[in-house]
Amino acid sequence: MHLKPDDYGLIVALDIEDENYLLEVVKSTKDYVSAYKIGWPAVLSLGMEIISKITKYAPVICDFKIADIPEISEIIARKAFERGATGIIVHSFVGEYTLKRVVDVARSYNGMTFALIYMTHKGVESVFSKVYEVLVDIVKRVNTDGIVAPATRPHIIKDLRKTFNDKIIISPGVGAQGGDVVETLEAGANYIIVGRAIYYAYNPEDAARNFYEKILSWRNSKL
Amino acid sequence: MHLKPDDYGLIVALDIEDENYLLEVVKSTKDYVSAYKIGWPAVLSLGMEIISKITKYAPVICDFKIADIPEISEIIARKAFERGATGIIVHSFVGEYTLKRVVDVARSYNGMTFALIYMTHKGVESVFSKVYEVLVDIVKRVNTDGIVAPATRPHIIKDLRKTFNDKIIISPGVGAQGGDVVETLEAGANYIIVGRAIYYAYNPEDAARNFYEKILSWRNSKL
Numbered sequence: 001m002h003l004k005p006d007d008y009g010l011i012v013a014l015d016i017e018d019e020n021y022l023l024e025v026v027k028s029t030k031d032y033v034s035a036y037k038i039g040w041p042a043v044l045s046l047g048m049e050i051i052s053k054i055t056k057y058a059p060v061i062c063d064f065k066i067a068d069i070p071e072i073s074e075i076i077a078r079k080a081f082e083r084g085a086t087g088i089i090v091h092s093f094v095g096e097y098t099l100k101r102v103v104d105v106a107r108s109y110n111g112m113t114f115a116l117i118y119m120t121h122k123g124v125e126s127v128f129s130k131v132y133e134v135l136v137d138i139v140k141r142v143n144t145d146g147i148v149a150p151a152t153r154p155h156i157i158k159d160l161r162k163t164f165n166d167k168i169i170i171s172p173g174v175g176a177q178g179g180d181v182v183e184t185l186e187a188g189a190n191y192i193i194v195g196r197a198i199y200y201a202y203n204p205e206d207a208a209r210n211f212y213e214k215i216l217s218w219r220n221s222k223l
Numbered sequence: 224m225h226l227k228p229d230d231y232g233l234i235v236a237l238d239i240e241d242e243n244y245l246l247e248v249v250k251s252t253k254d255y256v257s258a259y260k261i262g263w264p265a266v267l268s269l270g271m272e273i274i275s276k277i278t279k280y281a282p283v284i285c286d287f288k289i290a291d292i293p294e295i296s297e298i299i300a301r302k303a304f305e306r307g308a309t310g311i312i313v314h315s316f317v318g319e320y321t322l323k324r325v326v327d328v329a330r331s332y333n334g335m336t337f338a339l340i341y342m343t344h345k346g347v348e349s350v351f352s353k354v355y356e357v358l359v360d361i362v363k364r365v366n367t368d369g370i371v372a373p374a375t376r377p378h379i380i381k382d383l384r385k386t387f388n389d390k391i392i393i394s395p396g397v398g399a400q401g402g403d404v405v406e407t408l409e410a411g412a413n414y415i416i417v418g419r420a421i422y423y424a425y426n427p428e429d430a431a432r433n434f435y436e437k438i439l440s441w442r443n444s445k446l
Contacts, residue, residue: 015294017298039295040291040298040302041295041298044271044298047270064263065290068262068263069342069343069344069400070344072238072263075238079264079268091290093290093316094342094347094350095342095349096346097344097345098346119317121293121318121320121321122320123318123320124317124318126318127317127318127354127357127361130353130357131350131353131354177292
């Protein structure tokens with residue numbers, strides 16, 4: 001059930017604070033997703049138990065954007081994998097010592113680590129453009145399973161794909177944040193992450209199927 | 224009970240996963256602390272309820288090192304203040320849009336925001352030194368109540384004190400991570416954050432009193 005560097009698919013972000021609604025979205029979209037991504041809004045509202053409730057349907061990537069010292073980051077990662085998470089997202093910004101600790105914990109649970117190199121939202125260029133090469137070097141040294149690259153900035157995905165030929169690239173920012181499915185895949189992403197455009201849709205199942213079919217038809221056009 | 228830019232004191236970090244032990248440390252040290260700092264290890268082990276259990280004894284700063292997009296960061300901050308937190312820590316590297324949202328939420332709860340500008344652990348110089356000026360500018364524009372500066376790097380505290388004359392500086396990294404109380408205060412910090420050197424001490428109360436008295440005697444020497 002693990003994500004693969006030679007595959008393509010849909011990851012649904014579940015930033016939902018209501019458990020019934022969250023599980024309803026999971027049950028109605030599960031046939032179209034490779035994994036669910038959950039972050040602090042769901043965990044702080046529903047507790048860490050929500051992770052294992054979702055893993056009954058599909059793998060879970062914990063988007064905790066870990067950005068702490070190594071000792072604390074290790075604990076955060078352990079807590080996620082103990083609950084059955086398949087992957088965890090960590091900021092490369094906090095350096096190789098934190099990343100190494102998270103990668104070690106992930107491996108001990110047969111889980112995956114995704115390093116965040118560039119964010120999706122506006123106003124981060126002044127910071128991330130200045131340290132981009134440094135962050136790329138950190139991720140090279142630590143060797144995570146994958147990276148997180150912004151669908152809102154396809155040129156960054158393109159560049160990271162050139163550098164990290166064998167890594168899984170997952171790309172948030174499709175839909176509400178403005179990223180486009182085909183453009184993101186063309187740039188080199190493996191998995192498209194969609195949140196609000198699915199869970200706020202009038203019919204989340206239709207919305208998920210629609211994104212899934214777009215990915216499928218792009219992949220088939222490349223065969 | 225709020226922290227003040229013209230005051231000095233001790234903040235105890237509670238990165239403890241056992242509730243009985245955590246509350247025991249709180250009860251035995253409360254006479255010597257200005258606030259407690261709790262982070263993900265306590266919250267992921269004990270739930271968000273732990274915040275309000277600690278606020279019975281002293282103000283709580285949530286060290287969530289928020290490093291997310293604005294929409295998600297706002298939710299994280301709201302969850303902390305809803306539970307009675309007095310302050311929240313947010314990374315400045317995620318840009319002014321995230322910081323502004325967190326500051327706005329904090330103000331609506333009469334709470335405080337602390338922007339993290341430089342971290343304590345080794346291996347982060349290659350990243351943080353490159354964007355230091357950019358992060359300082361972001362914090363200037365957003366105007367948080369305070370900043371987090373590393374006791375392990377007193378020259379950074381000194382520089383930030385010059386730039387941010389009116390802000391509360393809280394400094395982690397004293398004790399187990401190698402920072403020194405007097406050196407940190409001399410550099411310009413208001414509140415010293417101590418974790419393991421207190422909660423792993425043979426007698427946490429004695430350890431807290433010892434740190435508290437060091438701060439007091441330094442302050443008195445300056446009157």
